[in-house]
Amino acid sequence: MKFVLIHSPLVGPDTWALVAEALRRRGQAAIVPELPAVAEAGRPFWEQQAQAAARQAAEGLLASAVEVAPLLVGHSGAGALLPAVRQALGRPVSGYLFVDAGLPAGGQSRLESFGEGAAEFRAHLAAGGRFPDWTEEQLAGIVPEAAARARLLAGLRPQPLAYWEEPLPVVPGWPDAAGGYLLFSPIYANAAAQARALGWPVQALPGGHFHMLAAPDEVAEALIALGGSAIASP
Numbered sequence: 001m002k003f004v005l006i007h008s009p010l011v012g013p014d015t016w017a018l019v020a021e022a023l024r025r026r027g028q029a030a031i032v033p034e035l036p037a038v039a040e041a042g043r044p045f046w047e048q049q050a051q052a053a054a055r056q057a058a059e060g061l062l063a064s065a066v067e068v069a070p071l072l073v074g075h076s077g078a079g080a081l082l083p084a085v086r087q088a089l090g091r092p093v094s095g096y097l098f099v100d101a102g103l104p105a106g107g108q109s110r111l112e113s114f115g116e117g118a119a120e121f122r123a124h125l126a127a128g129g130r131f132p133d134w135t136e137e138q139l140a141g142i143v144p145e146a147a148a149r150a151r152l153l154a155g156l157r158p159q160p161l162a163y164w165e166e167p168l169p170v171v172p173g174w175p176d177a178a179g180g181y182l183l184f185s186p187i188y189a190n191a192a193a194q195a196r197a198l199g200w201p202v203q204a205l206p207g208g209h210f211h212m213l214a215a216p217d218e219v220a221e222a223l224i225a226l227g228g229s230a231i232a233s234p
Contacts, residue, residue, distance in 0.1 A: 001094070001227050002029040002068055004057045006085065007033050007051055008076035009163070010132050012155025015075065018148070018216035019223070026220060031060035031070075035078075035155050045163045050081050054088035071227045073097040079191075080104050083171035084187030095177045097223060100184040100209055102191050105171030110163070122161065142208030147148040152210060169228065180226035183218070184211040201229040 003023055005016040013034045020030035033056035035049045061070060070092045074082045079101025086093050104111055111118050125131065136153065143149040181195035181202040187209070196202045203222050205211055212219045 001223065001231070002031070002061065002070040002073050003097075003223060003227065004031045004033065004053070004060070004070045004085075006033060006053050006072065006074045006078040007046070007083065008078050011076055011152060011161060012037075012157065013156055014148075014151045015210060015212060019212045020121050021220050022220035023223065026224065027222075028224060033057050034059075036122075039150070039163070043167075044166055045159070046081060046084055046166065046168055049087045050084035052163060052213055052229065053081065053085045054090075057085070065177075069094040071095050071097055071223075071230065073099060073223065074101050074193075075099040075212070076101050077110065080110065080168050082167050083174040086174075086176070087171050093177050095227065096175060096179040096229065097226055098179065098191065098195060099182045099184065099212070099223075100188045102188070102192050104171075104174065105168065106174075107167055109165050109167050125161040125164065132156050132158060135149060140158050143210050143213045145213070148180045148213045151176075152213065178230040178232045181221050185209045201226055 007013045007015045013032050016032045020032050023030040033053040035221050036052050039045045039048050052070065057070065064070050069092050072082050072085055079098045082096050083104050097123040105113060109121060114121055134156065136149065139152065141185055143152055179195060179198065179200040180201055183192040183202065184207050192202050203226060205218060205222055207214055
């Protein structure tokens with residue numbers, strides 16, 4: 001299988017590095033595109049991110065000797081980008097895997113998905129606040145390994161209010177392939193339930209939101225299993 005592992009726009013690609021290595025040790029192809037840390041003015045954030053992911057994925061797929069359609073994997077906020085990445089890629093995919101991520105809600109902004117907390121979050125950013133603004137102490141229980149935790153903190157990418165307020169695209173025909181869901185934390189339980197309602201396989205690996213940094217081999221095995229289920233779906 002070919003996995004295209006797309007990181008959240010709020011962190012760097014290092015979040016997938018350990019899982020990519022674990023997949024390759026298991027004979028799987030793994031590509032980790034890097035989303036732009038800062039968006040250019042005048043173009044939607046989602047468009048720049050999706051096009052960057054698709055361009056790098058296409059380059060990686062061209063270099064790969066595995067002749068199968070890729071599986072697009074999105075963690076956290078990257079889940080909302082997967083339909084746009086597939087569209088920008090311009091080729092079929094084997095499936096979509098969501099890892100502790102929200103499912104795409106075309107036409108809705110990321111802020112709207114916050115529900116009752118949207119107004120408070122908007123006020124926080126409008127007043128000059130930043131997010132993410134996680135600390136070493138907050139992440140210690142989620143990412144136990146010090147070096148991995150340091151890389152995660154160094155790669156934090158706080159985004160402006162415009163990022164949260166822009167509507168995400170409606171991609172005609174999505175979902176055009178089967179999907180699967182890997183749940184780490186309770187905060188994404190509703191998204192996992194939505195995936196289950198679509199008939200997709202759902203697997204839970206209880207842990208923190210960045211469980212891929214705490215247990216990369218376990219996460220790699222889960223992705224392989226979910227990917228196999230997605231490919232086998234009609």
